[in-house]
Amino acid sequence: MTRLPRRAETTDPTGVVRPVLSKESEIAGAIKALVLAGQRDAARERFGELVARQQRRAVRIAYQYLRDVHDADEAVQDAFVKVFTHITSYREELPFEVWFTRILVNGCLDLRKARARRLRWALPMSSQTDAPPPEPVAPRTNAEARLISAQRTQTIGTAIGRLPNRQREVFTLCHIAEQTTAEVSRALGLSEATVRVHLFRAVRKLRTLLRDEEALA
């Protein structure tokens, strides 16, 4: 039944238990070393590899936060550029994903605040962001099945959107970005117990919202 495999851990010579670092963390460490050695071109080449590995995940997280293609694109770009410019402050003993997610989430929150400020003065009119998301690629073939699938996707998206901010944040990181509660607690600066509380509340609320939708249907 368990969904998230616990990250592998290792004990260093001083007796401290640390998570086994991912390939991304290794690449990030190498980039840092290259930048410190003044080999920025070589560092840039390795960075391209790192971007390719993390891009899809980053886009999913950003889109869940922002629900807007252009804003998500901008947030992901900004996060990667920030990673490169601040790579010398990356601590190699920690997972790169946690560090990167923190940068990305902060960027998304900033963009969301900026958007709220913009919308405060905007006239109420239908825009592209209000439009339902395009139909996702579904394995079903007939038009009716596709329509039902699209409606269900929209319902789920709406239900996630109705979660309180903190719950949605934690749910996105734990479930969609597939981070452990320990990693999310580090990324958001919350205790692991608090992360668990938000996560479980989010799942319960989602379950209720989707059940209500089904009952109405």
Add this chain to the structure above:
Amino acid sequence: MTRHHLTDTEILALHFDTQRDGDAHDHVAACATCQARGRAVTELLDEVTRATTSDTDALFGGEMLARQHARIMGRVAQECRSARIISFPTAPPAPVRPVRGGTRWVAAAVAAGVILGIVGEHVTERIARSGRPVRPFAVPAVQVVAEPGVAVRAVSTSSDDDFYGQVELAFGSAAPAALRPLDVLTPRVTDVRE
């Protein structure tokens, strides 16, 4: 099975692998009801995952991700270029003005003229101080022809006003014929009188 059914929180904790309690694991392994509840959570969250990821993946296709990758690398390259350190200037740079050839010659000529003028004035002053007589400006001599019956007086031409005053007096006292030489010089006076 040594305990009651698991709570909702315990089911969720098992799903997210945050349940440390070994009893809960043992219970789920033996309880069909709790297994079903756990499966329901898993199915719900799997559906959420499918919906959200397919939604995002449809919006961010391969081409868009490639474009995004290229943009990121372009911005990173830009960052690398802008990292060049430029030394801060110690003194403000002199303003550069475009200078045309003609303007330069005119300026040189004016400067030369001023210098020549100053030098010339100095030379003149020195000569004056050394006691040599300065030749007065030549005044053209006016020949006065005396006509019979006209008294000719010596006229001091210290200034133009005196001169014209004398002319007025002479015109009032003498015959017009005597003033003809003056009429040549001042024909308008004659016009007014005649």
